Amino acid sequence: MANSNLPRRIIKETQRLLSEPAPGISASPSEDNMRYFNVMILGPTQSPYEGGVFKLELFLPEEYPMAAPKVRFLTKIYHPNIDKLGRICLDILKDKWSPALQIRTVLLSIQALLSAPNPDDPLSENIAKHWKSNEAEAVETAKEWTRLYASGA
Amino acid sequence: MDSEDDMHDANDAESLDDDFYSGETAMDSDDGDAADYEFIDNDSDDSDDLLSRRSQQNYTILNESDIHLRQEDDIMKIASILSISNVAAAILLRHYNWSVSKVNDEWFADEEKVRRVVGLLEDPRALPNVKELTCGICFEVYSSDSMRSAACGHPFCVTCWQGYISTSINDGPGCLMLRCPDPSCSAAVGQDMIVSMASHEDTEKYQRYFLRSFVEDNRKTKWCPAPGCDYAVDFIVGGGTFDVTCGCSYSFCWNCTEEAHRPVDCDTVSKWIMKNSAESENMNWILANSKPCPKCKRPIEKNQGCMHITCTPPCKFEFCWLCLGAWSDHGERTGGFYACNRYEAAKQEGVYDDTEKRREMAKNSLERYTHYYERWATNQSSRQKALADLQQMQSIHLEKLSDRQGQPESQLKFITEAWLQIVECRRVLKWTYAYGYYLPEREHGKRQFFEYLQGEAESGLERLHQCAEKELQTYLTGGPSKDFNEFRMKLAGLTSVTRNYFENLVRALENGLSDVDGHGGSSRTGGTRSLGAGSSKSRGSRSKGAARSSRATDDSAHWSCEYCTFANAKSATVCQMCQQRR
Numbered sequence: 001m002a003n004s005n006l007p008r009r010i011i012k013e014t015q016r017l018l019s020e021p022a023p024g025i026s027a028s029p030s031e032d033n034m035r036y037f038n039v040m041i042l043g044p045t046q047s048p049y050e051g052g053v054f055k056l057e058l059f060l061p062e063e064y065p066m067a068a069p070k071v072r073f074l075t076k077i078y079h080p081n082i083d084k085l086g087r088i089c090l091d092i093l094k095d096k097w098s099p100a101l102q103i104r105t106v107l108l109s110i111q112a113l114l115s116a117p118n119p120d121d122p123l124s125e126n127i128a129k130h131w132k133s134n135e136a137e138a139v140e141t142a143k144e145w146t147r148l149y150a151s152g153a
Numbered sequence: 154m155d156s157e158d159d160m161h162d163a164n165d166a167e168s169l170d171d172d173f174y175s176g177e178t179a180m181d182s183d184d185g186d187a188a189d190y191e192f193i194d195n196d197s198d199d200s201d202d203l204l205s206r207r208s209q210q211n212y213t214i215l216n217e218s219d220i221h222l223r224q225e226d227d228i229m230k231i232a233s234i235l236s237i238s239n240v241a242a243a244i245l246l247r248h249y250n251w252s253v254s255k256v257n258d259e260w261f262a263d264e265e266k267v268r269r270v271v272g273l274l275e276d277p278r279a280l281p282n283v284k285e286l287t288c289g290i291c292f293e294v295y296s297s298d299s300m301r302s303a304a305c306g307h308p309f310c311v312t313c314w315q316g317y318i319s320t321s322i323n324d325g326p327g328c329l330m331l332r333c334p335d336p337s338c339s340a341a342v343g344q345d346m347i348v349s350m351a352s353h354e355d356t357e358k359y360q361r362y363f364l365r366s367f368v369e370d371n372r373k374t375k376w377c378p379a380p381g382c383d384y385a386v387d388f389i390v391g392g393g394t395f396d397v398t399c400g401c402s403y404s405f406c407w408n409c410t411e412e413a414h415r416p417v418d419c420d421t422v423s424k425w426i427m428k429n430s431a432e433s434e435n436m437n438w439i440l441a442n443s444k445p446c447p448k449c450k451r452p453i454e455k456n457q458g459c460m461h462i463t464c465t466p467p468c469k470f471e472f473c474w475l476c477l478g479a480w481s482d483h484g485e486r487t488g489g490f491y492a493c494n495r496y497e498a499a500k501q502e503g504v505y506d507d508t509e510k511r512r513e514m515a516k517n518s519l520e521r522y523t524h525y526y527e528r529w530a531t532n533q534s535s536r537q538k539a540l541a542d543l544q545q546m547q548s549i550h551l552e553k554l555s556d557r558q559g560q561p562e563s564q565l566k567f568i569t570e571a572w573l574q575i576v577e578c579r580r581v582l583k584w585t586y587a588y589g590y591y592l593p594e595r596e597h598g599k600r601q602f603f604e605y606l607q608g609e610a611e612s613g614l615e616r617l618h619q620c621a622e623k624e625l626q627t628y629l630t631g632g633p634s635k636d637f638n639e640f641r642m643k644l645a646g647l648t649s650v651t652r653n654y655f656e657n658l659v660r661a662l663e664n665g666l667s668d669v670d671g672h673g674g675s676s677r678t679g680g681t682r683s684l685g686a687g688s689s690k691s692r693g694s695r696s697k698g699a700a701r702s703s704r705a706t707d708d709s710a711h712w713s714c715e716y717c718t719f720a721n722a723k724s725a726t727v728c729q730m731c732q733q734r735r
């Protein structure tokens with residue numbers, strides 16, 4: 001089984017994620033691959049995503065923790081730093097990654113990104129433009145999408 | 154001719170020829186700026202001369218160990234001035250792009266801020282004083298003596314440090330600015346720590362990045378752009394030119410890193426290079442290195458560097474590679490007068506009718522470009538050929554010559570010098586064609602003067618090239634000759650004369666031919682006279698060219714422009730080609 005020689009760090013991180021989950025975040029490893037996590041993040045209060053439940057997938061590559069985990073939104077979301085494939089523009093997932101960061105810190109950062117979109121460092125050009133030219137309207141669209149795509153769970 | 158300047162020009166023209174061909178020393182020295190353009194043999198034939206010239210340049214060639222030494226030097230300098238460790242000094246210098254003065258300034262302006270930005274802690278913290286510690290990366294518990302930390306005291310186990318360091322080194326030069334893995338901490342990880350934990354292979358990579366950074370992140374240094382060359386050039390900006398010659402013998406412009414291009418400036422070079430790539434599809438035919446013999450029409454491949462081509466037997470027709478004209482037309486004196494620099498002069502003699510003229514005009518811009526491009530490219534390949542010849546000379550022929558002529562090789566340096574000079578001259582000459590292309594058509598005085606200087610340069614170089622290439626052959630194949638010393642004198646003399654001439658030429662062109670500027674309108678007419686019929690004595694085909702243009706004026710329906718030979722309709726008062734007044 002591929003999971004038999006899972007690094008101790010991953011086992012510990014997993015245990016802790018399950019035993020003391022961060023508020024508004026759940027992450028559980030897939031049964032057949034302990035490096036693949038099903039993630040759910042609740043839309044932060046006072047954000048356009050409030051009330052939504054967003055599904056993500058998170059994968060720990062072979063080099064983890066020397067390399068960053070790979071994370072992607074599965075739920076459609078209207079956000080300037082997230083593209084339509086669900087990819088996320090977040091520095092700690094790229095050049096600012098440090099092996100001392102963890103799955104928990106990554107997910108918390110993503111949650112924070114939902115509270116504070118950053119249209120100046122966009123991944124989705126159109127949404128960012130919308131955000132900058134008419135924030136109120138963009139926020140409405142984000143709310144609308146949250147109702148449409150993230151309310152089920 | 155109405156001013157002293159005109160006299161001046163006329164004198165210049167004649168004395169140039171006389172001096173050059175007779176090999177005598179200069180005429181009256183009170184001739185002011187004129188003396189700048191003469192082939193004066195006032196240099197010693199000392200073969201160390203070239204070397205001493207090079208050593209006073211405003212740049213230094215650095216090999217790998219030089220770079221290393223300088224880097225070490227700067228690090229020690231900073232370490233001692235700031236009273237910090239060498240490792241810390243290296244981190245600072247890297248951060249401020251290896252500028253010793255910048256590090257100094259910033260440090261003494263606000264040490265605290267610099268420390269914060271760079272990640273140098275004032276009070277290094279040791280590992281927490283406990284028996285066991287948990288590694289922040291692998292979450293394993295270790296005894297504290299198997300943990301390591303940067304100056305911040307954040308503990309990680311050796312295995313995790315190794316993984317962290319190795320990942321960073323294999324990610325690229327960012328490893329030179331490595332920080333503590335703790336995301337809330339920006340403490341720098343120094344070279345000592347990295348080297349102590351990296352694999353042998355990774356350490357080598359790291360050292361490579363470290364050395365490269367000293368060249369690439371440093372505003373004063375650049376790598377030599379020649380492929381496969383590992384030298385760097387340290388340049389003192391301000392004063393002097395940008396041309397540098399690397400230890401690998403490649404010459405390039407330090408400013409734009411194109412190949413050396415004096416006397417033209419960087420902007421002209423980039424314009425010219427863009428022009429060439431835009432035109433390159435039209436130009437393919439030019440690059441073909443064979444042309445039909447003008448007499449027997451068999452394709453002839455140019456395999457020698459100079460322009461004097463002799464067709465293979467039985468034809469043996471001697472012609473000029475550039476204009477395909479008979480070589481015998483190229484000069485009155487032996488050695489060959491070289492007159493292929495002039496666009497107009499290369500055209501066939503005869504009066505054109507109007508349609509032909511108009512067609513000419515349409516073709517003119519491409520033709521004009523072609524003219525300059527072909528000569529630029531020809532000099533380029535001549536230069537390549539000369540470089541190859543030089544190498545062969547040094548690796549084979551000098552030894553052979555030393556044998557044949559019973560001369561120690563140390564006495565044959567004049568031959569290497571000659572070839573080095575040929576290579577350099579071909580380069581300069583090549584760029585004069587880009588210069589000529591961009592010299593405005595309407596600046597007649599300048600153009601004439603330019604073409605005159607260029608023509609002289611070409612014929613001078615051609616003589617040197619012939620001497621070094623063909624005359625040398627006799628001594629390579631024959632036995633000891635008592636003429637060899639004479640040959641030495643001749644070649645060394647030609648080398649020196651040519652070097653002076655080209656140096657002056659470069660300076661004159663770099664100054665925008667400002668001598669001509671000052672003469673204003675009068676120098677135009679004066680120039681024409683002095684360069685054409687005025688100095689009949691030795692002007693060969695060029696005086697014919699001038700005579701031609703004035704003769705064509707006789708055609709009653711047209712008047713021929715004195716400057717560009719264009720046949721204008723009688724009614725026109727201004728030349729339609731070049732806007733010159735009738």
Ligand SMILES: [Zn+2]
Nearest residue numbers: 288291310313
């Ligand atoms: Zn560890």
Ligand SMILES: [Zn+2]
Nearest residue numbers: 305307333338
């Ligand atoms: Zn730290």
Ligand SMILES: [Zn+2]
Nearest residue numbers: 377382399401
């Ligand atoms: Zn080089």
Ligand SMILES: [Zn+2]
Nearest residue numbers: 406408409419
């Ligand atoms: Zn340049």
Ligand SMILES: [Zn+2]
Nearest residue numbers: 446449464468
């Ligand atoms: Zn022939």
Ligand SMILES: [Zn+2]
Nearest residue numbers: 473475476493
């Ligand atoms: Zn010719």
Ligand SMILES: [Zn+2]
Nearest residue numbers: 714717728731
């Ligand atoms: Zn004209």
